[in-house]
Amino acid sequence: MADRGSRKDSPRLTARGAATRDRIVATTADLMFRQGVAATTLDQVVDACGISKSQLYHYFPDKEALIAEVIAMRKHRMVSTQKPQLDQVRSMRDLERWRDWLVTSRRERGEPYRCPIGSLANEVAGRYDDARRSLAGIFDTWQGLLADGLARMRESGELDPGTDPRELAVAVIAALQGGYLLAETMQDERPLMVALDMALDHVKAHVRAPVANLTQSDN
Amino acid sequence: MADRGSRKDSPRLTARGAATRDRIVATTADLMFRQGVAATTLDQVVDACGISKSQLYHYFPDKEALIAEVIAMRKHRMVSTQKPQLDQVRSMRDLERWRDWLVTSRRERGEPYRCPIGSLANEVAGRYDDARRSLAGIFDTWQGLLADGLARMRESGELDPGTDPRELAVAVIAALQGGYLLAETMQDERPLMVALDMALDHVKAHVRAPVANLTQSDN
């Protein structure tokens, strides 16, 4: 398993130190999620964490390194929430459950219509190339988790043998991201749902045609 | 026609003044497109325009007003480039032409994989609510142009009578935006093309089913 570099660069790290460090990253991630990377000040981080400036520079050489850690945390968090859901995908029904879970879990937490990864990517992609690459890796991993599920659907005969799970996964994640952007901008969750419905219809279009009963109305 | 306030707030405006003002907006728009809103400094704008600080504050009360003008310009530019294309949409073939034009025109200009409106929206949506509303209006207009084309396709009988052009347009624009985001992050235009192909397949799924030959494979 590839070490993210969180623990390696600081030779020795006390339990308290590790806790503080993690708290800094988590708090910064939250601030950057809500107001953006550039708009998040190190002084804000210091205040929100209840620490002093020297801590920040004790654990991170500069702001860019802190951003890198935030991204690493986002990857870890994405995998730990998405993997359990996507690993269970074996049918269209499971995929619909995943879609519903995406929408309802966001709604329940009262979070803004925004993807923690997508919004990050949009802001830093043209500015910090290392960050951009890391975020590309996150998207790649995400698409991989989804593609694995689609591959299972193909192997089990639900999807057409000619289906490319990877390409399908790219399309679905793109729809998800675009749906988030429109939903946030218009302050309305319907664009997100519409986009996800399109994506799932697109997957459904690759369902192996049943021998009879072609006229069923789906959705 | 709703005046955007470009000419109204300055009672008299010399030809030279108007030219300078427009140049400021255009240059700022370009800088913000390439490096983001927060990362674009007023001093950078001053340097890039070859003007001095007082001009900026002669024409615009503050940075937020300048951002507002940039957004207004983006709307104008979007309409002037998208409307000629989308007004001609009367069939799936036209829609495919629009898709190809989107991809190739970006490629020819050597621009980054980024939507001038989407990237703007992602950055300011959670920060300046006025800007967010304006951008929502742009998306709404854009979707309207596309929906009109889809409505023509429905009226001419190419699309199913039960089709909702507006909802379809939302889905297509979402795919476009998500495709842009993935393309920029992964530095690869394929996600954009995959997303647009999905969107067009989704429209195609609403093509009125021919009376016979139901088992045709689309795509």
Place this chain on the structure above:
DNA sequence: GGCGAAATGGACGATTTCGTCCAGTTTATG
């Protein structure tokens, strides 16, 4: 307990950035 390293607090400096001010120049118009 004692020693060295890690962890912490908070002031401080350098730079950037937004916005102001005022003196000088150009333009429109009688």
Place this chain on the structure above:
DNA sequence: CATAAACTGGACGAAATCGTCCATTTCGCC
């Protein structure tokens, strides 16, 4: 051509922001 208003240049101030420094406290370990 004279005058007022639009236009312009560039220095300047105030605040924000990144990053540094050093004294002090806490922790790990013998």
